[in-house]
Amino acid sequence: MAAFRGPKVRLWLWRWRRNPLRRRSDAVEAWIVFVAWVFTVLGGVITGLAAGHTVEHGLAQQRAERRSVPALLTENAPTARAAESGTFVWAKVRWTAADGSQRAGRTRVHAGTGAGTPVTVWTDPAGRLVTEPASASQARLRASLVGVLAGVSGAGVPFVCGRLVRGRLERRRMAQWDQEWERIGPLWGRKTS
Known part of the structure; x- marks a missing residue:
């Protein structure tokens, strides 16, 4: 014989139902x-x-404002140890801003890159160096x-x-x-x- 079971009430509603x-x-x-x-x-x-x-x-x-600009290395980039091939190092570069003025700064390039090598840098509307913007x-x-x-x-x-x-x-x-x-x-x- 099955035990008596009362009406089924949702457990999570027990606080709202009438109960003395x-x-x-x-x-x-x-x-x-x-x-x-x-x-x-x-x-x-x-x-x-x-x-x-x-x-x-x-x-x-940022993607709309930042522009890629060609630049030239003004010094030889430091070389990395053999175990760290393919690493990036900081080196001085020179580029022409949108207003035509010459600018200089430091950016990351492949280790061992020689002076005079063209590289691409990213600039803001004022012509300052910035990081590459994120893709979509x-x-x-x-x-x-x-x-x-x-x-x-x-x-x-x-x-x-x-x-x-x-x-x-x-x-x-x-x-x-x-x-x-x-x-x-x-x-x-x-x-x-």
């Missing part, structure tokens, strides 16, 4: 958990999307990674706040149970006959 044993603190805790999860999910998604969009927009702006696919990857990290961080704030409030409610509820037990517990020792 449900206290006000149970309903408050249910709403706190609900609001914390809503803010956790929405906050994480919105923060992640906003951060990813901002990073991708910034990198696209690199920008998408960086924006995605930053978006995920920002989203997780943004979701962590309401999640942690909800956990702290819920922990405080739990401590308060346990203190109330202790008070009730001190009042009711001694009555259990009395004989009723």
Whole structure:
């Protein structure tokens, strides 16, 4: 014979259903958990999307502003040890800016490159040396990674706040149970006959 089973109630809705044993603190805790999860999910998604969009927009702006410019090495690049073949070293270069002025600076080139060798450098609108901008696919990857990290961080704030409030409610509820037990517990020792 199968045991009697009452109506099936979703466990996660137990705090909202009618129950004579449900206290006000149970309903408050249910709403706190609900609001914390809503803010956790929405906050994480919105923060992640906003951060990813901002990073991708910034990198696209860099791609639009930065230009590759031919330059010449003005000195021999230092040589690397044999074990480090294919490494890059810093060397002095000279290039002509967009306004026609001659500029000089240091950039990374292959080790052992001789003076007078043409190299490509990247400049900003003012003609200063800058790093090569990220490609569109690199920008998408960086924006995605930053978006995920920002989203997780943004979701962590309401999640942690909800956990702290819920922990405080739990401590308060346990203190109330202790008070009730001190009042009711001694009555259990009395004989009723």
